Amino acid sequence: MQLFCTIFFLFTKTSQNMIKKVFINETHKIQNCFVLMKHNLCAFRPLSPEEAVEEEFILHSIAWPETPPVTLNFSLKNTTDPSCSKFTILPKVGGGQWSIGDQLEVRIIMKDYYCHPKTSGGDALLARLRNEALDAGVSGQVVDHLNGSYTAVFPLVWEGRVTLIHPSEAITVLRRLNNESLDRVFFRSVFRSGSVTETSMCNVCLRPTNMPVCNYTDIRTGEPWFCLKPKSLSCNARIIHSMGGYLPALKPLEDKLFSCVKIVQESVCG
Numbered sequence: 001m002q003l004f005c006t007i008f009f010l011f012t013k014t015s016q017n018m019i020k021k022v023f024i025n026e027t028h029k030i031q032n033c034f035v036l037m038k039h040n041l042c043a044f045r046p047l048s049p050e051e052a053v054e055e056e057f058i059l060h061s062i063a064w065p066e067t068p069p070v071t072l073n074f075s076l077k078n079t080t081d082p083s084c085s086k087f088t089i090l091p092k093v094g095g096g097q098w099s100i101g102d103q104l105e106v107r108i109i110m111k112d113y114y115c116h117p118k119t120s121g122g123d124a125l126l127a128r129l130r131n132e133a134l135d136a137g138v139s140g141q142v143v144d145h146l147n148g149s150y151t152a153v154f155p156l157v158w159e160g161r162v163t164l165i166h167p168s169e170a171i172t173v174l175r176r177l178n179n180e181s182l183d184r185v186f187f188r189s190v191f192r193s194g195s196v197t198e199t200s201m202c203n204v205c206l207r208p209t210n211m212p213v214c215n216y217t218d219i220r221t222g223e224p225w226f227c228l229k230p231k232s233l234s235c236n237a238r239i240i241h242s243m244g245g246y247l248p249a250l251k252p253l254e255d256k257l258f259s260c261v262k263i264v265q266e267s268v269c270g
Contacts, residue, residue, distance in 0.1 A: 065122045066121075074253065076257070077113040079113070079167045080112060080118060084111035102156040103154075103156070107151055111148075121144040125142045125152070173254050181249040182204065187244050189238045192239050200228045202225065202226065206226045
């Protein structure tokens, strides 16, 4: 059989003009409509002991390895380059040719744009076997050895490929955005009373401002939700909620980590 392995850097940019509207539940309670936002209104309720244990378990299960720092003057040449990165199918245990049902191991060596081996882990990789005729596939397990090399393991049922979703440097940027820019995706609400209609920005957390804020935090679950209060309408006049867009949060050159597309394909016979 023939095994096709592909390594590429994939960037998918969500269309910013895609707006999904949902109607507001009329029975939703408003706790405090007129809050002067002199501090960050990210008012998450305290976790119960059981929830704290569950949170710790979830955070541990999705913990990501340390990734290289991304400074203001970092060089893209030092980031992961899929076209230089290589993979090797490890020898079959016991020798002989590969056949359907075997356990396949692929060693992946990540390199930068100078084709020098990377010395740290943290790249986001996806390994999968697919059958285009059946439109079916199976994902493999990727093991990060934290030194620039990875092992992908899966049952050999079809030909497969390995996908580089993001280089480790991009993961560093995503971590920073998650910590510093919780509101980079924002939403809008429409307020209407009679012939007067106003639109306001909303989010789970709003940045500090002296403007009055409508607090729509769920009184039963404690899940926070805030909107900037319209100039002339009350908080009870909210009728429609929709996605607003994306706030720019990338520093110079960081967007380059998400905009490259390179595909390299090889075939290995077994």
